[in-house]
Amino acid sequence: MGCDGGTIPKRHELVKGPKKVEKVDRNAELAAKWKYCALSQEKLRRPIVSCELGRLYNKDAIIEYLLDKTAERPNAEAVAHIRGIKDIKELNLTDNPEWEGERRNTKGDRYEDIHCGMFICPVVGLEMNGKHRFCYLQSCGCVFSDRALKEVKTEICHKCGEPFKDEDLIVLNGTKEEVDKLKERMEEKRAKAKTKKSKKTKAAEAVSTPSESKEDTKSAPGDVAGRSALENGGESSQPAVAGPSGASSSSKGTKLLTSTTTKRSIQKMEEKSEAFKSLFTTHSSAKRTKDQTSNWVTHTPYHF
Template sequence: MGNDGGSIPHRSELVKTKQKGEQKDKACAKAALWNNCSLSEQLLQEPIVSDQLGKLFNKESILEFLLDKEKYASTNVGHIKNMKDVVQLKFRKNPELEDHPTAPKFICPMSGIEMDGTFRFVYLLNCGCVFAEKAIKQLNKFEACVECGKSATPADTIVLNCSGEELEKHREKMEERKKNKKKKKHKIEETVTSKVETKKPKVAEKVIEKQKPEKSGSKLKKSIQEDPEASSAYKSLFNTCEAAKKQKKAHWVTHNPMYY
């Protein structure tokens, strides 16, 4: 074999090289990110939600996790404390699915780009509408979602299935939003408390006013003898009546043992 004029050996035939280990199929892994739930690994089915890190989940899987966290204890979803930590996404369905069942399920409503992992996709945090990043960047500055009209800005965009440094930036922004939310809640509580405290003195003043004696006309009632509602018989029981003042003997009610 070789050097006989019949054939020329190749290097691969003379030198045994180390075989490469099995490489992970990047295409399959990429497809799984866009077609499978990041928590349960089941196929994505609407309703689909995402966290502020851009991961895709079946809403049902998140509910199961919140009810029984031991079921998915090994997954990295500890930052999801309740359903307020995820946003339900709004997709535009791919019209090609009717003729091609294997086509991607969703497309960008602005550009028509299919969501299959080839192009980067984002969603708006305030409304959950999903777009191709390429299409949303063409808007430069915007104050509302072009799909539903809700208020939104470029700062509210979350990149789906991001990784590396971009993922860490999303994590930092998520923590910052949580801190700002707590500060805002604390300010609202302080405002409500201060309003309640300022109202208390007014209530006390009203109670004091109700406790004041009633007036008859513009003057207060000075004595029983001046009370127009009291009978003469009742007035005669007291030594302030005219008859008591004129009598020589002590009044039977106000008998004075020193009276002579």
């Protein structure tokens, strides 16, 4: 079996060695990072946002993820660190005038330069295609190349003029080492925010507890006096307080107690006239006998 007709097999056909490791195309990898969303794998379109690790996303994809985190997504690991809309920043990008994009009808008969970036650096003019290092500012969201920040050293944004610090610089699509540094910085920042929040809550609790205790002490004597007055049938067991302030407070207390505890009927008031008493339903003239009451009739009767 085999080797019929004088066929001579070669060594690679008989001996199977280890499989070669497939190498990822560098250009395709750069295009996937700089032209497509890291979550939905769709083409980047405005508004474009970035996280604290420097990844690029479409804003609508991030909002859909935050609204429904239980849905299964292929790249959920890329957004596991995003807790809310405050963890992302909308980027202020500068369009590349040489990038045609979807404005032309590609029929396959023209050469399409995949290295042409959609955006450029507004200072130097370098294309944002992955060959050059780009950063963005967390304070304003403006994007610049690293070369522009090194050549024109300033503490004010080149585009909008807003001041920034070195901590606000975040590298876009950086290397593994740069991403690890950004992750450490993010964790430290969140830990500081938690400690500040806990200190504020403790301070608020410490301020609220003495005020509540003061209010309790102020309201305690009044409550005791009211309870004793109610127990004694509206008559205060404490001696009358001397002075006009004591007399006014005692009169107010007695009025409140009498208004709340006793209710007089209008028909029993002797100072009121019979004409005034007849205006109310409790008067004898308002009461009807069974013969005088009419049967129940619908408001909208229908006759057929």
